[in-house]
Structure formats: structure tokens, C-alpha cells
Amino acid sequence: GADIAALVHEAGIIAMQESISGSNTDGYRRVTMKHFQNAAQRIRPSVPEKDRLVYQKLKEMYGKLRSE
Numbered sequence: 001g002a003d004i005a006a007l008v009h010e011a012g013i014i015a016m017q018e019s020i021s022g023s024n025t026d027g028y029r030r031v032t033m034k035h036f037q038n039a040a041q042r043i044r045p046s047v048p049e050k051d052r053l054v055y056q057k058l059k060e061m062y063g064k065l066r067s068e
Contacts, residue, residue, distance in 0.1 A: 003043075007040060008039075011031050011036045011038070011039040012031055013039075014035045014042075015029070015030065015031045015032070015035045016029075
């Protein structure tokens with residue numbers, strides 16, 4: 001959840017900066033896919049890649065449902 005919140009926040013900041021700088025010329029204040037794509041390049045995941053790989057391995061080892 002924290003990573004999604006950071007992405008949404010950063011996309012909003014980027015859109016606001018465009019609006020303030022005047023580079024948004026259509027007169028509407030909105031957050032677009034372009035803002036989200038730019039935000040995704042700026043933010044870092046809250047879980048480092050090394051830890052993510054450990055969690056993935058644990059999921060593969062122990063992640064099966066009991067009903068399976």
C-alpha cells in the first residue's frame with residue numbers, strides 16, 4: 001500500500017508542478033498516465049530488491065493454500 005500511495009502522491013506533485021510552471025496548456029488540472037509514468041521513474045520501492053527476492057522464495061516454498 002505504501003508504494004501505491006507514494007506513486008499517487010508523486011504523480012500529483014508532478015501534475016501540480018506542470019500547472020504552476022505553465023507547461024499544462026489545456027487549462028485543466030488533472031493527473032494523467034504520463035504523470036504516473038514519470039512518478040514511477042522517480043520513486044523507489046519500499047522493499048529493496050534483495051528482500052523482495054527472499055519473500056518471493058518464501059512464497060514459492062510455503063505459499064500454497066491448504067486446500068490445494
